Amino acid sequence: MNALGAADAGLVSCTGCGLLSRPASVAHVGDCPRCGERLDWRRAHAVQRTWAFLIAAAILYVPANVLPVLTTNTLVSSQADTIMSGVIYLYETGSWPLALIVLVASVMIPLGKIAALAYVLVSVQRGSATSNRQRTRLYRIVEFIGRWSMLDVFVDTFVVALVQLAPLMSVEPGPGVVYFMAVVVLTMFAAQSFDSRLIWDAATMGKTPPKRCAPPPPGARRFGTALRRRGRDAA
Numbered sequence: 001m002n003a004l005g006a007a008d009a010g011l012v013s014c015t016g017c018g019l020l021s022r023p024a025s026v027a028h029v030g031d032c033p034r035c036g037e038r039l040d041w042r043r044a045h046a047v048q049r050t051w052a053f054l055i056a057a058a059i060l061y062v063p064a065n066v067l068p069v070l071t072t073n074t075l076v077s078s079q080a081d082t083i084m085s086g087v088i089y090l091y092e093t094g095s096w097p098l099a100l101i102v103l104v105a106s107v108m109i110p111l112g113k114i115a116a117l118a119y120v121l122v123s124v125q126r127g128s129a130t131s132n133r134q135r136t137r138l139y140r141i142v143e144f145i146g147r148w149s150m151l152d153v154f155v156d157t158f159v160v161a162l163v164q165l166a167p168l169m170s171v172e173p174g175p176g177v178v179y180f181m182a183v184v185v186l187t188m189f190a191a192q193s194f195d196s197r198l199i200w201d202a203a204t205m206g207k208t209p210p211k212r213c214a215p216p217p218p219g220a221r222r223f224g225t226a227l228r229r230r231g232r233d234a235a
Contacts, residue, residue: 012039013197046195050121053190057183058114064183065107068174080174083107106180109145113187116142117194124198135199139191146188 011020014032023030023039030039068080081089083106090099116138123135 014039042197042201043193043195046193046198047121047124049193050117050190053186053193054114054117054121057110057186057190060179060183060186061110061114064110064176064179067176067179069176069180071172071174073172082176083180110180110183110187113142113146113191117187117190120194120199124201132199136196139194139196139199142187143191146184146191 012023013020014035014037017032017035017037019032019034021030021033021039031037032039065083068082070086071078071080083102087099087103087107090096090102120135120139
């Protein structure tokens, strides 16, 4: 049995606090009565903006892992370390728990976020109406863990600030830190710019409510029709 969507019932959800509200009109939805956030049927060009941030993050992910993130200078040598070389060094010196944390937080999580958001975007553009709960849960996980990918940047910052024993020894940040930080920020922007309500639109697009459902309130069909038209124009 197909569920009646909020738009078909003449309601719109707030992207700030999640409250369902009845809009003032189709053209001018109004503001959320609880938090004051401006209400929108759907975020304008959400898919296009998310793709732009995601593609930029995927491009910068390569130099973030290839270029050095730390350069250690001593009296006799200078060594540049990338993220992976740092993980290998920590593992070989016996600090495998720290190596595992850096590997997961700095390599696997950014790559996993890019892959997860790309999967959600492709499924939305293809109009997939299956596994909506799983895709919504996946998006929320990506949105929640986005900020924790800055672990490698924090570690580099502390090391650079603490290890300054010139001329005997000094540590300087490498160009890879800038690219890695850009990847994390861009994936966070991508998650924030996406509208998770688009995941559920395909389930009700072009379908009529089931006979067992109660009829929508007056004007609900008009709201739902206008929303679908806006969704098709945005896609």
